[in-house]
Structure formats: C-alpha cells, structure tokens
Amino acid sequence: MFSYIVRRAAGMVVSVLLVVTITFVLMQLIPGDPSSVLLGPNATPEQIEGLKRTWGLDQPIWVQFYKYFANFFHGNLGESIFFRQPVLRIIGQRAETSIFLGIMALMVVVGLGVPAGVIAAVRPNSWVDNSLLLLALAGASIPSFWLGLMLMVLFAGKLHLLPSSGYTSVIATGNIANLKNLVLPAFALGFVNAALVARTARSSMLDVLRVDYITTARAKGLRDSVVILKHALRNAAIPITTVISFTFASLISGAVVTENVFALPGVGSLIVQSVLKRDYPVIQGIMLVVAVLYVVINFVTDLTYAFLDPRIRYR
Amino acid sequence: MGFIELILRRKTLLFAVGILFSLVVISIFATYFVPYDPDALSLSDRLRPPSTAHLFGTDHFGRDIFSRTLVGTRVTFILGLSISAFALVFGVPLGVLSGYYDRVGMVLMRVIDAVMAFPAIILALALMAIMGKPGMVNVIIAVGMVWAPRMVRVVYSSTLSLRENTYVEAARALGASSGRILIRHIVVNLLSPVIVQSTFTFAFSIMEVAALNFLGVGIPPYIPSWGGMMNEGRTYIIRAPWIILFPGVFLALSVLSFNLLGDALRDRLDPKLRNIV
Helix, strand or coil: HHHHHHHHHHHHHHHHHHHHHHHHHHCCCCCCCCHHHHHHHCCCCHHHHHHHHHHCCCCCCHHHHHHHHHHHHHCCECCCCCCEEHHHHHHHHHHHHHHHHHHHHHHHHHHHHHHHHHHHHHHCCCCHHHHHHHHHHHHHHCCCHHHHHHHHHHHHHCCEEEECCCCCCCCHHHHHHHHHHHHHHHHHHHHHHHHHHHHHHHHHHHHHCCCCHHHHHCCCCCHHHHHHHHHHHHHHHHHHHHHHHHHHHHHHHHHHHHHHHCCCHHHHHHHHHHHHHHHHHHHHHHHHHHHHHHHHHHHHHHHHHHHHHCCCCCC | CHHHHHHHHHHHHHHHHHHHHHHHHCCCCCHHHHHCCCCCCCHHHHCCCCCCCCCCCCCCCCCEEEHHHHHHHHHHHHHHHHHHHHHHHHHHHHHHHHHHHHHHHHHHHHHHHCCCCCCCHHHHHHHHHHCCCCCCHHHHHHHHHHHHHHHHHHHHHHHHHHHHHHHHHHHHHHCHHHHHHCCCCCCCCHHHHHHHHHHHHHHHHHHHHHHHHHHCCCCCCCEEEEEEHHHHHHHHHCCCCCHHHHHHHHHHHHHHHHHHHHHHHHCCCHHHHHHHC
C-alpha cells in the first residue's frame, strides 16, 4: 500500500507541475506587452516596476518561469486588473457559493442517480427500466443551462415556489434559508450528471445481482430489500463511487454556466466576467486552482479506491 | 428478451438517424424555405407567443424564432464538423505516435492528462480570452483544443492494443518499416474507434459551443446561433420563454441523436470499445 501511495503521489506532483507549466505557456501566448496584460492599460510606472520585480518580466524567459513557479508555491497568483486585489483572495470570496452549489448538486447526483440505477437494475428490461434509461439518456443530452432556465420559468416565474436568482452568503449572515436560492441551480446542474451515475449504477448492480452469493442470500430466505441494499449495493458501490468522483470535473464545467444563469456570485461567474473584461490574472488563477483541485481529488479517489479494493494496489 | 431489445435499439437508432438527416437538410436548405428573414426586425411584432403566423413566437426585436432556429442549425453543424475535424487532425497522429513509440507516449500522455485536468468550459473560456475576439475560427480552435486531447487518448489506447496483434509482428518480421506498419496496419484499423469518438466529439462540442455563445464569448451575436438566441432571450425569460425554449429543444435533440448514434455505432462496430470510448 505504501509504495502505491508514493507512486501515485509522485504522479500527482508531476501533474501539478505540468498544470502550472501549461498556464504559464498559455499566458505567454496573449498578444501584447506583458505588463499591460497583467496590469491593464491604466497602470502607473511604479506598478509596472513592481510587477517586473515580482515576476521577473525584464529577465530571460526561464527566469520568468522560475519566478512564476516560486510565486505559485507561495500562494501568489498575481493581482486582478479589475478588482486591484490579490487573485487568491477574490477566488476565496467567491468560493462559498460554488462549494455549496457543488455539494447540493452532488446530493442531487447521488440522490437521483443511485436509486434510479438500482431500481432499473432490479427489474431489467421492464418498462420502469426502459423509461429510466431513456430519461438518463435525455438527461445526458440536455444542456444544464437550458434546463436551469426552464426550471426558472416554471418554479420561479409561474409557480413562485423558489427564488429565481442571486445568493447571499450563509456564513456571513448566518441565515441558512439562503440556501433556497441554490435549489434550482443545484437541481439543473445535478440532473445532467445524475444520468451518468444512474447508467453506471445500473450496470454494476446488474453485474453483482448475477453473482452466487446473491442467489444464496435469496435462498436462505432474506427479504428482497435486504438482499438488494445490503448484499448487492455494497458490492456495487466501488464503481459507483468512482463515477461520482468523475462527475466533479463536469460539475465544475456545468457550474460555470449555471452560476451565470442564476446570477450566483461564485467562481464560475467570476471567470466569465474576467473573460469579458480580459482580467487575465484572474482567469489564470482560476485555471490553476481548479486544475490543481482536480488533480488532488483524483489522487484522493485513487487512494480510496485502492483502500476499498485491495486488488488495485498490485497492478 | 434479446429480440425486443434489438428492436428497441433499432428504433432508437432509426429515430437518431431520422433526426440527424432532417437537421442536415435543414442546415443546408433552411435559408431557402424559412417563412421570414431571420434578421428582419418588426417592432410591432415584439415578443409574440407562438401562433400560426409565428410558429415559435418572436423575440424582443420581433424577429421570427422559427426562422432563426432553423437557420441556426447551419452554424451549429459547421462548428460541430470543424471541431471534430480539428480533433481528428491533431488527435490521430499524436495518438498513433504515442501508442506506437513508448517514449513519445510516456511524455505526451502526461501532458495530455494535465491538459485534461482543466474542465472543458474553463479551458475553452481561457483560450477565447487569450485569442482576443469572438469569431468562428477562434471558437473552432478553443473548443477543438479541448476535445483533441480526448481524441488522442482514444487513439492511444486503441494503438496500444493494435500493435500487439500477430499481423503487426508478422509485418515487422517481414522487414516492414515502422512507417509502413503505422499506416498500412495500424491507422486503417483505427477507423471504428475514431468514428465513434468523432460522433461523441460532435455531440459535446455543439453543446460547448452553445454554452460559449450563451455566455457571450463565442461567435459574434449577429450570426443567429442557438446559444446566442438563448443569451438574448434571458432578459425576457418570464414574459417570453419561447425565445429560449425552442433553440434549446433543437440543441438537445441534436446532442441526443449524436449520443444515440455514437452508442449504436460503438455496439455495432466494436463492443470492446465500451471500455475505451
């Protein structure tokens, strides 16, 4: 197990280094003078001087590359052109919304996807199975932002059940009811990803239900619900967990557009605003934070997976 | 049971092919038969709900949503095709070389994995920002760069298993050069996985293009596109939801059809691909 962790950790470090390198290369591709790219057109000579010192812009490219790495590992992702604040602080301010949205969407993914897959697998090829499969396929083809807009029309516009947009911090105000604003976005975001989980849950449940110990469990007279939930689902859980962790990347992608639809002050809407304003340091900072997060989550998933299924470690 | 499933599969495949065929016809000929000029303004007809005069209603400039949606098919398909072609042109050579030469694969696959750590839309947004202004070519490059690495991965995995075949060994024993083996024995056998992956690339890329247009950073707003229409309709969403409803339905149907087609092709051409594509 130890050597497996070391190998995977080394792989993770390489990935993080490559991610940082890729963002560095991408930022070199922006046309124009780097100081005006990083400071905007209205920079003072003092600001330009300071910038040159921090990032080594008047030095050869490999020195710049080194400075970039050093700054990254010290948590310095530069300063926003628009907000005139450190990028990391701005991302931090926007993180709450995105994290809560992500958690709620994940609850929708698991809460819809797993039961749907289990129900479909218990009665394979029945009308329930076929309609759930069709629903899952449709779910995977619907753009989440469109679903979000349609939910907005129905639940906020016509039925007046839920707020249509905006979000005020729960942590700052202590008002837990603010989470109501995230229900529609979380559903729009989660539904699309639940489809994938449902398909995996169905196929891994089908595999497990064919195994001898299920027949034995049934033969000794256990109730169906016990057989399915205790014997089958627990053994089908490993592939399902993996797929759920894979949905992370697609949740982030979806959140970018969904936050925009529902006017949520999250990291996703921040990157869109930054693209429209050409606030390159913020774009770069979000890319770094998200990709590093992705690499780390993959690492943790791999470890969990190896922990749950000892066969993995010896590959 | 198997028989019923087969018919059901056939039916869905028939459905997908039917939809795609109609959409291709629409994308080619829409400009000739739509009832209104898609750009014609008519302020007296603003925000009209669907009716016999305007099947899908009108937007805030009184433009006919039906005509705009049909005409928007063309730009969707042009972009989907170009992005898939972009992914092919970069993905196939890089994937084959990585799969065939271990050293190339070792380095390149690490880079590809790192690129894939950036969520699709974030990478596309960043590339659009770097390239500067909205436009068709920039969208093709931005979204193409997102999907090319996924094509590389698929081609790489397939090449890895293809090169272990006895006929490759035989060719090598006969003294065939690497170039000849690559082209005559490996690339030709990549057709199935590449076709299947291209179908999925098409589906995902039109969805992503729509998202970029919806966010206002894709193609310029004067070209009617589904994502752009949905973006313009946002302000009027409660009063005139039809502006957003119909382009979205067309988009979802296109994506669904390509996904169904991809699934069916995969099962037909090579069931082993389930683990790769």
